[in-house]
Amino acid sequence: MVELHDSGTDTLRHVLGDVERILIDRGRIADRIESLGREISADLAAVPGDVEVILIPILTGSIIFVADLIRHLPQKFRISVLAAQSYPGRRTESVGVPVLGVVPDDLAGKFVLIVDDILDSGGTISRIRAELEQHNPRAVRVCVLLRKQRASALTTACDYVGFDIPDDFVVGYGLDYDGYYRNLPDIGVLKKEAL
Ligand code: IMP
Ligand code: MG
Numbered sequence: 805m806v807e808l809h810d811s812g813t814d815t816l817r818h819v820l821g822d823v824e825r826i827l828i829d830r831g832r833i834a835d836r837i838e839s840l841g842r843e844i845s846a847d848l849a850a851v852p853g854d855v856e857v858i859l860i861p862i863l864t865g866s867i868i869f870v871a872d873l874i875r876h877l878p879q880k881f882r883i884s885v886l887a888a889q890s891y892p893g894r895r896t897e898s899v900g901v902p903v904l905g906v907v908p909d910d911l912a913g914k915f916v917l918i919v920d921d922i923l924d925s926g927g928t929i930s931r932i933r934a935e936l937e938q939h940n941p942r943a944v945r946v947c948v949l950l951r952k953q954r955a956s957a958l959t960t961a962c963d964y965v966g967f968d969i970p971d972d973f974v975v976g977y978g979l980d981y982d983g984y985y986r987n988l989p990d991i992g993v994l995k996k997e998a999l
Pocket of ligand 2: 980
């Protein structure tokens with residue numbers, strides 16, 4: 805007989821112990837994603853002619869965001885993931901952006917929506933946009949849940965932003981530090997001693 809433990813609650817207790825404060829709670833995140841979904845759907849509906857839409861979520865940080873966002877997008881679309889690892893290990897500063905994964909080879913004429921967790925230096929989005937544009941899509945749009953208040957983020961072209969946040973390192977709702985904390989349902993700032 806297997807013993808069942810409430811491991812979810814236990815995990816969260818460990819995760820929460822390292823969090824200094826919650827910046828955006830799960831209720832605000834859910835409300836904002838619903839309105840982002842409405843905004844994106846309205847824009848897609850306004851595109852003239854038949855348009856084939858492809859969503860490109862950037863792993864790993866966007867997994868929870870994209871899972872929630874697509875349930876507010878009633879259109880027909882495909883999903884094809886790419887990965888970028890700009891903060892390998894215990895870093896809070898970007899160190900260049902290798903793009904991993906297979907760019908779909910049939911992007912010509914399609915409407916591409918890149919979905920990422922956070923716009924920080926802008927390196928990831930710029931790099932991935934440049935890669936995708938080589939395949940002659942009809943349009944490339946960018947949607948991020950968070951955007952930091954720093955010049956490089958604010959000058960990177962981005963069509964949909966969930967929340968503008970201060971230039972702090974944040975975790976939760978898919979965002980990690982050293983691979984941890986993605987399971988925190990809210991977005992928070994870590995204690996100094998956890999970094
Ligand atoms: P950028 O290339 O500097 O814009 O960084 C974007 C990527 O770095 C995001 O997709 C995140 O995975 C990661 N990142 C940037 N800022 C944070 C943060 O505050 N917390 C967790 N991950 C971050
Ligand atoms: Mg990350």
